[in-house]
Amino acid sequence: SYARSPLEQLEPSRFWHTFSDMNKVVQGPKFVVSEAQGVWLWDDNGDRYLDGTASLWYCNVGHGRAEIADAVHRQLGRLDAYAVYGDFANAPALELSERLASHAPVADPRVILTCGGGEAIDSAAKVARQYWAVRGRPERVHLISRTGGYHGLNGFGTSIIGMDRFRTGYGPLVTDTSVVAHDSIEELEAEILRVGPERVAAFFAEPVIGAGGVYAPGPDYFARVAALCEYYGILFVVDSVICGFARLGNWFGIERWGVRPDMIVFAKGVTSGYLPLGGVIVSGAVAEPFWNEPGHPLHHGTTYAGHPTCCAAALANLDILEREDLFTASREIEVQLDSAVRTLATHPMVREVRSGVGVMAAVELTEEALAAGITTAEIFQESRARGVVLRAVPTALLISPPLVIAWEQIEHLVSTLRASLDAVAQRHVD
Ligand code: PLP
Numbered sequence: 001s002y003a004r005s006p007l008e009q010l011e012p013s014r015f016w017h018t019f020s021d022m023n024k025v026v027q028g029p030k031f032v033v034s035e036a037q038g039v040w041l042w043d044d045n046g047d048r049y050l051d052g053t054a055s056l057w058y059c060n061v062g063h064g065r066a067e068i069a070d071a072v073h074r075q076l077g078r079l080d081a082y083a084v085y086g087d088f089a090n091a092p093a094l095e096l097s098e099r100l101a102s103h104a105p106v107a108d109p110r111v112i113l114t115c116g117g118g119e120a121i122d123s124a125a126k127v128a129r130q131y132w133a134v135r136g137r138p139e140r141v142h143l144i145s146r147t148g149g150y151h152g153l154n155g156f157g158t159s160i161i162g163m164d165r166f167r168t169g170y171g172p173l174v175t176d177t178s179v180v181a182h183d184s185i186e187e188l189e190a191e192i193l194r195v196g197p198e199r200v201a202a203f204f205a206e207p208v209i210g211a212g213g214v215y216a217p218g219p220d221y222f223a224r225v226a227a228l229c230e231y232y233g234i235l236f237v238v239d240s241v242i243c244g245f246a247r248l249g250n251w252f253g254i255e256r257w258g259v260r261p262d263m264i265v266f267a268k269g270v271t272s273g274y275l276p277l278g279g280v281i282v283s284g285a286v287a288e289p290f291w292n293e294p295g296h297p298l299h300h301g302t303t304y305a306g307h308p309t310c311c312a313a314a315l316a317n318l319d320i321l322e323r324e325d326l327f328t329a330s331r332e333i334e335v336q337l338d339s340a341v342r343t344l345a346t347h348p349m350v351r352e353v354r355s356g357v358g359v360m361a362a363v364e365l366t367e368e369a370l371a372a373g374i375t376t377a378e379i380f381q382e383s384r385a386r387g388v389v390l391r392a393v394p395t396a397l398l399i400s401p402p403l404v405i406a407w408e409q410i411e412h413l414v415s416t417l418r419a420s421l422d423a424v425a426q427r428h429v430d
Pocket of ligand 1: 056115116117118119121150151152153206210211239240241242267268278
């Protein structure tokens with residue numbers, strides 16, 4: 001019953017694929033996803049694939065949950081939308097903010113809602129800079145982030161991202177930013193001292209670096225970061241866009257290291273991607289001048305922030321996470337995925353497997369394989385042709401399935417990746 005999309009009529013397509021080289025994409029067939037259920041996808045030929053990445057790290061509760069669809073339908077029937085600005089509000093936005101605040105490891109939290117992660121990062125950066133401005137420290141603007149850190153592609157996000165390919169070619173970006181090694185407290189402190197602590201507004205970090213290749217922190221990294229930020233009075237902003245909503249077995253990922261940041265940025269898993277939503281959880285201390293002192297309105301927001309239907313989707317998604325205890329399930333899947341994917345570490349094409357913190361893993365290719373012209377894109381294509389969708393970044397394949405994946409499906413995923421590595425290696429020998 002899979003409706004074949006009339007692609008012939010759409011050729012040549014006008015659809016500009018983002019994150020892609022259109023010069024290549026337009027020459028190949030498109031991969032049209034038509035249906036999804038649980039951990040499975042179907043293309044427009046009716047062929048089935050295992051979703052090894054929860055789409056783009058977000059479909060934590062799995063696809064096709066009728067409960068979320070029903071909540072969206074009900075909300076659209078009651079109040080489709082009405083913009084939240086000035087003193088306007090809506091019940092789902094208020095309820096979602098309370099619920100997120102009640103679970104956030106942030107002192108006396110306040111919640112800003114956005115339409116996605118990149119917007120939330122920009123909101124956090126603007127709140128941080130304006131916080132210092134209204135506190136009479138307008139020179140305190142510098143933003144520090146980490147190599148491999150991905151923070152969305154809005155203005156501030158593009159400027160603090162730790163991957164050069166996303167920054168180049170746009171002319172001047174936001175100034176007063178810098179990037180430090182992802183695992184070095186010494187480098188972070190040296191950078192704070194180089195810039196001058198009195199000029200640093202905030203430090204941004206993902207709990208586990210995601211798109212940059214799945215790099216978990218050392219055991220005491222975040223405790224030391226939090227102590228350093230507190231010592232120098234720098235705001236500590238955690239980007240939990242990937243790591244939140246049970247991907248690390250808890251609400252926001254960072255709880256794992258027992259620290260309480262000044263702000264937490266979230267998106268993706270908050271709705272499991274059923275509708276777009278993100279936001280920033282801001283500590284009461286940072287909110288203080290805006291909330292409790294006259295004359296500091298925040299001239300920032302977007303048309304769709306706090307959209308009631310998106311918030312209704314989030315609430316239904318959080319109901320599922322809690323009722324099915326996907327937090328505990330995630331911890332179990334983390335162990336299973338780690339044990340399965342580590343078996344690839346001895347594969348001749350694999351330099352390193354990074355896994356074991358959260359339901360996320362990276363399989364990094366050897367320099368020899370890459371030098372021989374083998375690409376992660378080729379392995380990604382091979383694996384997808386064999387029915388498993390993974391994600392290719394320049395030197396690694398990334399894995400981040402929905403948190404409802406079964407052990408047999410993890411085994412299927414890993415054995416398909418192994419077969420794909422073998423097939424691609426064989427092709428390069430032939
Ligand atoms: N922060 C992190 C850690 C992300 O992984 C992403 C998206 O992948 C973003 C921010 C940006 O979110 P969005 O794509 O919703 O703007």
